[in-house]
Amino acid sequence: xxxxxxxxxxxxxxxxxxxxxxxxxxxxxxxxxxxxxxxxxxxxxxxxxxxxxxxxxxxxxxxxxxxxxxxxxxxxxxxxxxxxxxxxxxxxxxxxxxxxxxxxxxxxxxxxxxxxxxxxxxxxxxxxxxxxxxxxxxxxxxxxxxxxxxxxxxxxxxxxxxxxxxxxxxxxxxxxxxxxxxxxxxxxxxxxxxxxxxxxxxxxxxxxxxxxxxxxxxxxxxxxxxxxxxxxxxxxxxxxxxxxxxxxxxxxxxxxxxxxxxxxxxxxxxxxxxxxxxxxxxxxxxxxxxxxxxxxxxxxxxxxxxxxxxxxxxxxxxx
Amino acid sequence: xxxxxxxxxxxxxxxxxxxxxxxxxxxxxxxxxxxxxxxxxxxxxxxxxxxxxxxxxxxxxxxxxxxxxxxxxxxxxxxxxxxxxxxxxxxxxxxxxxxxxxxxxxxxxxxxxxxxxxxxxxxxxxxxxxxxxxxxxxxxxxxxxxxxxxxxxxxxxxxxxxxxxxxxxxxxxxxxxxxxxxxxxxxxxxxxxxxxxxxxxxxxxxxxxxxxxxxxxxxxxxxxxxxxxxxxxxxxxxxxxxxxxxxxxxxxxxxxxxxxxxxxxxxxxxxxx
Numbered sequence: 001x002x003x004x005x006x007x008x009x010x011x012x013x014x015x016x017x018x019x020x021x022x023x024x025x026x027x028x029x030x031x032x033x034x035x036x037x038x039x040x041x042x043x044x045x046x047x048x049x050x051x052x053x054x055x056x057x058x059x060x061x062x063x064x065x066x067x068x069x070x071x072x073x074x075x076x077x078x079x080x081x082x083x084x085x086x087x088x089x090x091x092x093x094x095x096x097x098x099x100x101x102x103x104x105x106x107x108x109x110x111x112x113x114x115x116x117x118x119x120x121x122x123x124x125x126x127x128x129x130x131x132x133x134x135x136x137x138x139x140x141x142x143x144x145x146x147x148x149x150x151x152x153x154x155x156x157x158x159x160x161x162x163x164x165x166x167x168x169x170x171x172x173x174x175x176x177x178x179x180x181x182x183x184x185x186x187x188x189x190x191x192x193x194x195x196x197x198x199x200x201x202x203x204x205x206x207x208x209x210x211x212x213x214x215x216x217x218x219x220x221x222x223x224x225x226x227x228x229x230x231x232x233x234x235x236x237x238x239x240x241x242x243x244x245x246x247x248x249x250x251x252x253x254x255x256x257x258x259x260x261x262x263x264x265x266x267x268x269x270x271x272x273x274x275x276x277x278x279x280x281x282x283x284x285x286x287x288x289x290x291x292x293x294x295x296x297x298x299x300x301x302x303x304x305x306x307x308x309x310x311x312x313x314x315x316x317x318x319x
Numbered sequence: 320x321x322x323x324x325x326x327x328x329x330x331x332x333x334x335x336x337x338x339x340x341x342x343x344x345x346x347x348x349x350x351x352x353x354x355x356x357x358x359x360x361x362x363x364x365x366x367x368x369x370x371x372x373x374x375x376x377x378x379x380x381x382x383x384x385x386x387x388x389x390x391x392x393x394x395x396x397x398x399x400x401x402x403x404x405x406x407x408x409x410x411x412x413x414x415x416x417x418x419x420x421x422x423x424x425x426x427x428x429x430x431x432x433x434x435x436x437x438x439x440x441x442x443x444x445x446x447x448x449x450x451x452x453x454x455x456x457x458x459x460x461x462x463x464x465x466x467x468x469x470x471x472x473x474x475x476x477x478x479x480x481x482x483x484x485x486x487x488x489x490x491x492x493x494x495x496x497x498x499x500x501x502x503x504x505x506x507x508x509x510x511x512x513x514x515x516x517x518x519x520x521x522x523x524x525x526x527x528x529x530x531x532x533x534x535x536x537x538x539x540x541x542x543x544x545x546x547x548x549x550x551x552x553x554x555x556x557x558x559x560x561x562x563x564x565x566x567x568x569x570x571x572x573x574x575x576x577x578x579x580x581x582x583x584x585x586x587x588x589x590x591x592x
Contacts, residue, residue, distance in 0.1 A: 032452070034445075056448060059482075064441040064475035071445020071459075074430060076376055077452065079445075094435055095472075099442055103432040104424050 004211050010173030014043045014112065016148035017169055020155040021080060022047055025054065031159060034069045034081045036062050042082035042112050062087050066095035066107070073105040078159060084118075085111030085127035085168060093133055100164045101137040108158045109134075114144070114168045115205060115255030116283075116293040123287035127168075132260025134166045135233040141165040141186055142232040144204035144262075147177045150230060153184035161186070170205050170255075172293045177207055177228065187231050189239035195223030198311055198318075199243035201266055202253040203229045209297070210253050212304035217311055224311060232262055237269050244274035248318050251279045251311050253302055255293070258282040277317040279310045320363045322531040327591065328398065329359040329531070333560050334587045335394045335407060341580040343411040345419070349557035349570035350464065351391040353495040353528070357462055357553055358383075358395045360534040367457070370400035373427040377457050380430050380446050384439020385464040385493060386420040387572075393417050393426070401428035437470025439463060440490060444476045447488035447548075458540070462491045466498030469507045474519075480548040481520030488548040489538065490521075493528065495557040499571045516550045528553025561586055 025031040025047065032054040033047055039057065048055045056072070058065045062083060069079040081088065088111050089096065100107045111130060118125035135142045143158075143165060145151040151169065158165050177192060192207070193214050202210035207228050214224040225247055227239055243250055250270060252263035263280030270278060281302055288296050297303070301310065320328065332355050340346030358381075362368065366379040383392045390410055397404040409415035416425035420434035431442045443461035450457050463473065480488055492512060496503055503509060517523040522544035526533040536542065537551045557571070558564025561583045575583055 053452065056483075058475070058479045061472075061475035061479065063437070063472040064444070064479055067438055067441025067472065067476065068445035068448065068479065070431060071442040071447070072449045073445070074380065074442065075446050075449020075453070077449050095438065095441070098432055098435055098438055102422075105431075 005175040008175035011148040013151040016151040062091040066092040070099035070105045080108045085114035089130040109166045119292040144168040146207035149178045157184040187234035189236040190228040193226040195225040198249040199225040206253040213307035216308040240269040244276040347387040350388045352559045353555040382439040382461040386433030389421045396428040436467040437472035440476040447485040465494040495555045522547040525552045528555035
């Protein structure tokens with residue numbers, strides 16, 4: 001069997017994030033960062049050194065942080081709010097709703113260390129509800145890039161996009177998946193592997209696991225299509241309908257609770273437009289036990305072999 | 320506008336407000352009466368805003384953080400020419416853009432959508448920071464209620480504004496001593512507010528929030544302390560100008576009967592003479 005990414009180098013996507021941001025900020029003096037004492041965890045040290053006056057550190061005060069970003073946008077700035085995802089989305093949710101989404105301000109919300117990246121620090125530091133919370137709001141694009149290349153592309157896209165967005169980044173290392181020079185398109189899935197038997201839809205840190213699962217399935221003669229669905233809202237309805245029509249079954253995998261995340265977003269389209277059997281893998285509506293992010297994903301049935309097993313089981317439900 | 324004209328304008332805004340609440344059958348009339356003199360001074364004496372160019376990058380900004388008194392803002396904006404005066408008749412009507420809280424996307428002159436309390440000051444801190452980054456001279460003003468100062472987000476913003484030395488930011492606390500359900504003193508008494516804000520590093524001034532001369536002087540750029548954000552604690556009355564409403568907690572969002580409406584207008588008319 002040819003297991004993908006066997007010896008692949010793993011990258012912390014925060015590095016791609018700050019490299020792109022610093023380059024963009026060099027060319028556009030309106031780009032600013034807003035953070036909550038999160039210079040280190042957001043890897044903003046380089047930005048701070050290059051553009052000290054453009055790094056606005058409000059201290060440990062997330063509600064103020066998002067409000068300040070909305071005000072900066074009102075004054076013509078392009079603020080990138082850089083903050084651990086659980087505190088950004090949980091603590092400041094009403095500011096995100098009123099000051100960013102409803103007020104339609106040009107604020108880029110960058111959730112660092114999303115999902116269960118903080119692993120053994122426990123559920124207070126996990127951000128596995130953020131897709132559900134933020135995608136319920138109008139006017140905010142919700143995007144989870146899969147690797148360093150897509151992270152770079154998403155940051156470049158965000159800087160020129162006139163509107164609010166939530167960029168869900170991780171610190172957990174991931175291999176390269178997308179081609180160098182990849183250009184991000186809002187609301188467009190990327191076909192990473194084609195197949196006719198079923199489709200696996202994933203995003204963020206789960207995409208390489210989905211690709212590994214597809215390789216395991218191929219060994220058994222099952223050909224899985226794999227879609228990278230970085231854009232959770234707006235979501236690529238055409239790609240989902242095509243997956244349902246062409247392959248007849250869909251597995252979703254995400255580093256998020258199964259209540260309201262990527263799987264739910266895909267299911268909404270499937271139910272409305274092309275009903276087929278689905279399996280939605282994720283954190284099954286519980287607060288996680290102690291473990292690293294990788295261990296927890298394995299424990300919650302998202303090891304490549306477990307994803308493959310869920311896919312096989314799903315095939316039995318195909319009409 | 321001289322202070323006499325400002326007083327007359329404020330009186331007209333109050334009369335239009337009372338009529339709109341009476342006709343719409345809803346509104347936050349008490350807090351609107353308390354904030355009207357502040358809004359009038361800002362829009363007709365202090366702020367550099369142009370209804371023909373509401374998004375001029377160099378305009379002064381006002382954030383009405385006590386967004387539930389949107390009607391007073393709508394009427395002020397209409398008197399200034401941002402929206403037609405006749406449109407006030409649509410307040411709270413089906414499909415009107417004038418709902419119970421201001422919307423910047425729909426109503427020119429509104430800077431940010433408020434409603435939930437404790438949102439305006441952080442946004443104004445961001446505005447003032449943007450002006451500083453650009454070396455621009457425009458000013459940012461924010462009006463909060465006094466009960467609203469119970470929201471922790473305001474104190475996050477108060478700390479940040481002092482740290483960032485935002486002397487281009489002015490916070491006006493509409494200190495009418497009443498919140499929705501009771502007196503502040505009986506709820507979560509912030510008194511004395513002024514020394515608390517001063518202790519955070521702000522320049523603080525206390526004024527009579529219904530004395531037009533005091534209001535305009537306190538808002539004047541001449542009174543800015545370099546390197547410090549400014550807080551004006553404006554001592555006001557909920558229901559100001561109408562005897563049976565004034566300082567009466569029942570009038571947070573009560574609607575006048577026809578008799579009460581006539582009496583309110585008569586009292587305001589008399590004050591004009």
